Amino acid sequence: MAGAPQCAARPGMSPHGRDGIPGDADPPSAKRTRVGGDEGPSPCVSVLMPCRNAMPWLPDCVASVLSQVGLETHGGLELIAVDDSSTDGSREWLDALAAALATRGDDGNQGADPSATAAPSYTSSDDDPAGAGGFPVSRLEAWESDKFTPLTVEQVVSRVTPGNQLVVLDVKAHGPSGQGKALNAAYAAARGELVGEMESDDLRPPHAFATLRASLIDNPRWDCATSTVQLCGWRRPGMERWIDWQNAQLTPSSMRKGRFVEIPALRGSGLYRRSALERVATRDGREDDVSVSEPAEYEPAEVVRPYRDLWVLDGVVADCAHDADPAYELTGRKGRRPSGWWPVDADFWQRWFASGLVAGKVDEPLYLWRQYPAQSTRTHARCSLTQLRRCKAQFLMASGGPARGRAVQVWGTGDTLRAWVDDLRALLSGWDGSGFRRKVRGVESSSDEKIGILAAAAEATVRAIEYRPGEPISKKRLEQEDTSSREALVSAGVELDRHDVGSDPVRLFAFGMEKARVKVAKTFPGFDETGEDHWFVA
Numbered sequence: 001m002a003g004a005p006q007c008a009a010r011p012g013m014s015p016h017g018r019d020g021i022p023g024d025a026d027p028p029s030a031k032r033t034r035v036g037g038d039e040g041p042s043p044c045v046s047v048l049m050p051c052r053n054a055m056p057w058l059p060d061c062v063a064s065v066l067s068q069v070g071l072e073t074h075g076g077l078e079l080i081a082v083d084d085s086s087t088d089g090s091r092e093w094l095d096a097l098a099a100a101l102a103t104r105g106d107d108g109n110q111g112a113d114p115s116a117t118a119a120p121s122y123t124s125s126d127d128d129p130a131g132a133g134g135f136p137v138s139r140l141e142a143w144e145s146d147k148f149t150p151l152t153v154e155q156v157v158s159r160v161t162p163g164n165q166l167v168v169l170d171v172k173a174h175g176p177s178g179q180g181k182a183l184n185a186a187y188a189a190a191r192g193e194l195v196g197e198m199e200s201d202d203l204r205p206p207h208a209f210a211t212l213r214a215s216l217i218d219n220p221r222w223d224c225a226t227s228t229v230q231l232c233g234w235r236r237p238g239m240e241r242w243i244d245w246q247n248a249q250l251t252p253s254s255m256r257k258g259r260f261v262e263i264p265a266l267r268g269s270g271l272y273r274r275s276a277l278e279r280v281a282t283r284d285g286r287e288d289d290v291s292v293s294e295p296a297e298y299e300p301a302e303v304v305r306p307y308r309d310l311w312v313l314d315g316v317v318a319d320c321a322h323d324a325d326p327a328y329e330l331t332g333r334k335g336r337r338p339s340g341w342w343p344v345d346a347d348f349w350q351r352w353f354a355s356g357l358v359a360g361k362v363d364e365p366l367y368l369w370r371q372y373p374a375q376s377t378r379t380h381a382r383c384s385l386t387q388l389r390r391c392k393a394q395f396l397m398a399s400g401g402p403a404r405g406r407a408v409q410v411w412g413t414g415d416t417l418r419a420w421v422d423d424l425r426a427l428l429s430g431w432d433g434s435g436f437r438r439k440v441r442g443v444e445s446s447s448d449e450k451i452g453i454l455a456a457a458a459e460a461t462v463r464a465i466e467y468r469p470g471e472p473i474s475k476k477r478l479e480q481e482d483t484s485s486r487e488a489l490v491s492a493g494v495e496l497d498r499h500d501v502g503s504d505p506v507r508l509f510a511f512g513m514e515k516a517r518v519k520v521a522k523t524f525p526g527f528d529e530t531g532e533d534h535w536f537v538a
Helices: 058-066 090-104 137-141 153-159 180-189 208-218 237-247 252-260 274-280 344-354 385-397 414-429 448-461 475-492 514-523
Strands: 033-035 045-051 077-084 165-171 194-197 224-233 271-273 310-313 316-319 359-371 408-412 462-466 506-510 534-537
Touching: 045 058, 045 090, 045 180, 045 208, 058 077, 058 090, 058 153, 077 090, 077 180, 090 153, 090 165, 137 224, 165 180, 194 208, 194 274, 208 224, 208 271, 208 359, 224 237, 237 359, 252 344, 252 359, 252 385, 252 534, 271 274, 274 344, 344 359, 344 385, 385 414, 385 534, 408 414, 414 448, 414 462, 414 506, 448 462, 448 475, 462 475
Parallel strands: 045 077, 045 194, 077 165, 224 359, 408 462, 408 506, 506 534
Antiparallel strands: 033 165, 194 271, 224 271, 310 316
16 A cells, blocks of 8 residues: 655656556547646646536635645645536636636745735634635535525635646537546546545635645555545535534444445545556446456556446437447457446445455544535436345445355345345346356256356355344354354355355445434354444445
8 A cells, every 4th residue: 555645747757648548549539728837846646636517616616726835845736626517607617717717827936925825715704704714605505506606706806825726628528428538537537646526616714635645655555545524505404414423434444344334535535546446447438357358459547547437328228428338239248248227336335345455444534525405316217225225235235345255144124134135136147257166067048947056155145134123142142143144055056155254244234314323233153243244234
């Protein structure tokens, strides 16, 4: 894992991109506008911001990033805003801001005294006092777009800390795709060794990125530093409970162990080492651990993409976060199609932890997440409980997952128990590779016989156990359940890979309510929150 982050320019690095990307090569379908100078040292932090129809919140968001302080003597910050087919004036506003900053003639002022260059983020009055991060309460509480007056270009320019830069790109989406392609385009243009993110309708306190950078220096084993989150806008009890749980996951261990309950941090709150993003990335839109021969005529240059964006196109899940061929129509690539349909953030964190990376968290609300009824977190089918559960099930069973190659016991009750068992068995019924083996050689791949063999093996591998939190469970009961799991495998003729874990089954506890999980942890015999044999799922 990386040590303290370095913010100076790297040898051999082009002024426009990562190592290995030519200095004059923009991401495909992207148009560049850079304000603040292309030459000179690399910025300390690159902030990736996808943007699609983000008005009227966009100006406040951009102002909160460009007014960041505390990085001036380390190279400053660049905000890479990537517009994705906006129709509400977002791109025009970004261009106007870029032009105004160019007219101002900001030369970066690298090495300037922070106390002299730091401009106040916002002003407030006795009638409208400042809230979190110094933002007026009226702007923090706003959620009705037709009643919100955005900052003007001139007001934003007045708040920009000298040395911070703006880069404006654009991409064209493939069909109904989301943030992934814009994020990957921004990443390809980023010059900093530390990479952050920003949703185009949210806010940052002015010291956010300096604090995150300092936490990475203080914690060299962390591959990223996230923060706790404060809600603003249209606040509702359900979301507040969810954020309260997330904010309580403060250690690398609790974040890793909590990933099958929910995402343990807002991805946008984090600051990531570039080396970590390289490890979690896909190459040319493909997953690294899938071995399918590439046709000889197809030899593209490697492009690293940390973000996937999974959608159903023509009945097939495809990754729309790359520049071409979202349906994977080239010969030999169909075996590399993604296997699920879920949000970018859930997919990202699962791949992060499956790669063995470490996430830390700062116990300070350095990200203000605006809430309103139309946001995709509340409305999109990809964010449904069903899709999120299937995402977790996929990564439980995938390479690096805690249930990979093991007998599985799902402890729970009612519909939640049945849904988890059904999803896990459905995954195994479609697999006959490493981690789930059954002799099916010589059997037609589409035959009823093979389908039946795999279904029976999946049923034996994943067992449902009715259980209510706090219910007395004796040592004898546990031994009986483990014996039943082993006997089921033998009866079905299933051989499992165990990958350096014990021979006992992995126990999954399917409870969505925090009170239920607390009761399980206190009363279930031998429950170990830090080990690999007991996991909460929700």
